[in-house]
Amino acid sequence: MTAPAAFREQLLGAIPRLRRYARSLVFDTSAADDIVQSALERALVHWRQFDPRRDLVLWLLAIAHNAWLDALRRDRHLDVIAPERLTEAMDRERSHEPDVGLQIDLVAALARLTPDQRSAMMLVAVEQLSYAEAAEVLQVPEGTVMSRVSRARAALRAWLDGSGSRAAGRPGLRRVV
Amino acid sequence: MSQTDHPDFTDTDLSAWLDGELDVDNHSRVDSILRDRPEAAARLRLLAADRDALRARLEGVLTEPVPERLLSAVRRQRSEGPWLRAAAVAGLLVLGGVAGSALTWQWQGRQLVTAQAGTPAGWVQRAVYAHSVFTPEPRHPVEVRAQEEHLARWLTRRTDLPVKLFDLRDEGFDLMGGRLLPDAGGKSAQLMYENAQTKERVTVYLRKPDVDAPTTFRYVRQGDLGLFYWVEPGIGCALVGALPKERLLALAQSVYKQHEQAEAAGTAPPR
Numbered sequence: 244m245t246a247p248a249a250f251r252e253q254l255l256g257a258i259p260r261l262r263r264y265a266r267s268l269v270f271d272t273s274a275a276d277d278i279v280q281s282a283l284e285r286a287l288v289h290w291r292q293f294d295p296r297r298d299l300v301l302w303l304l305a306i307a308h309n310a311w312l313d314a315l316r317r318d319r320h321l322d323v324i325a326p327e328r329l330t331e332a333m334d335r336e337r338s339h340e341p342d343v344g345l346q347i348d349l350v351a352a353l354a355r356l357t358p359d360q361r362s363a364m365m366l367v368a369v370e371q372l373s374y375a376e377a378a379e380v381l382q383v384p385e386g387t388v389m390s391r392v393s394r395a396r397a398a399l400r401a402w403l404d405g406s407g408s409r410a411a412g413r414p415g416l417r418r419v420v
Numbered sequence: 421m422s423q424t425d426h427p428d429f430t431d432t433d434l435s436a437w438l439d440g441e442l443d444v445d446n447h448s449r450v451d452s453i454l455r456d457r458p459e460a461a462a463r464l465r466l467l468a469a470d471r472d473a474l475r476a477r478l479e480g481v482l483t484e485p486v487p488e489r490l491l492s493a494v495r496r497q498r499s500e501g502p503w504l505r506a507a508a509v510a511g512l513l514v515l516g517g518v519a520g521s522a523l524t525w526q527w528q529g530r531q532l533v534t535a536q537a538g539t540p541a542g543w544v545q546r547a548v549y550a551h552s553v554f555t556p557e558p559r560h561p562v563e564v565r566a567q568e569e570h571l572a573r574w575l576t577r578r579t580d581l582p583v584k585l586f587d588l589r590d591e592g593f594d595l596m597g598g599r600l601l602p603d604a605g606g607k608s609a610q611l612m613y614e615n616a617q618t619k620e621r622v623t624v625y626l627r628k629p630d631v632d633a634p635t636t637f638r639y640v641r642q643g644d645l646g647l648f649y650w651v652e653p654g655i656g657c658a659l660v661g662a663l664p665k666e667r668l669l670a671l672a673q674s675v676y677k678q679h680e681q682a683e684a685a686g687t688a689p690p691r
Binding site: 251267 | 441482495635
């Protein structure tokens with residue numbers, strides 16, 4: 244049996260949130276939407292597993308998160324941008340967003356976070372989930388969320404502090420944190 | 421700044437404070453550190469600024485149009501077989517009466533050729549968004565006013581579509597003007613009409629169809645808004661308005677007929 248119409252309507256309403264979370268994880272819009280699409284498809288197949296007393300967005304974020312992890316396993320390029328592609332990725336960002344200075348550096352800095360750090364930080368800082376909610380999405384203890392968020396912020400800040408001396412084209416942009 | 425420089429507070433303290441996740445005791449402990457230690461307060465401001473920058477960078481995603489493929493991922497699982505489309509066509513027959521039936525049969529005939537007609541496509545959603553965004557505008561509902569005779573030429577040139585300024589005065593609607601809009605595959609045009617008495621506004625959204633797009637004539641309702649949309653060779657058209665279905669249908673038929681006549685007479689600009 245296919246998912247009921249009311250469930251689909253809620254799913255449609257959640258798409259912008261899912262897209263934002265996916266975009267916070269991967270640079271490329273179409274790769275991010277692949278993750279969202281995969282999450283939506285999974286949600287439709289498993290709609291019966293959703294407990295209507297719970298928060299649908301949290302449930303969907305968890306599914307999207309797993310879809311992202313699967314995509315990472317398939318393609319390691321999704322999380323970390325290879326040095327030779329960084330300039331291109333940054334140009335792309337620049338072309339459709341107002342250049343607010345920091346934002347360009349952010350792209351470079353985010354590429355250096357581990358997937359665990361990045362996802363925890365985005366759920367808390369951008370999706371504005373509580374640590375308890377993020378823990379539910381990530382399936383880890385709250386204390387783990389707290390330390391991941393903190394380490395992610397420190398790593399981001401360290402990169403931004405030093406980015407003036409590190410030219411964008413400089414090789415060796417793989418993870419150092 | 422590394423955490424070892426400050427044995428009495430850590431980045432985790434600041435980060436959790438920022439997120440409002442400290443218990444009461446730790447929260448007041450960090451409060452007093454922030455009060456007494458300028459470097460802690462400075463550090464916190466940086467972390468807060470980074471958080472705000474992240475939010476700002478991603479905020480726009482929430483209001484981007486949702487890509488068609490995501491909408492249809494949710495909708496296509498719906499068990500919407502040919503019977504539903506047949507029912508829709510039957511509904512049109514009843515509503516449209518004799519005048520409508522000839523048209524409907526044409527449409528139905530086309531549907532038979534492309535029976536896999538999909539669920540409301542992303543462009544239809546864009547037509548609805550465009551309607552909702554621009555019709556409430558009191559001062560600038562349109563980009564180019566109807567009185568400016570270059571409207572049709574301008575839209576035709578910019579969209580590469582045979583834009584005809586449909587005359588809906590028999591149905592009580594005057595053309596206000598039009599505007600150019602972004603569409604997935606390029607540009608689209610919106611024409612806006614207003615009923616002088618009731619101040620109701622309807623829009624006609626025109627776009628170049630996707631390659632091998634199914635040719636359908638469909639009706640959907642989204643809240644107050646109803647829309648008829650169809651795709652013909654060379655043009656996709658959606659009529660949107662907060663009107664009862666019968667009144668929308670009359671307008672849709674008028675648009676359809678005028679487009680056909682223009683095509684037949686060869687008055688529509690070449691594609």
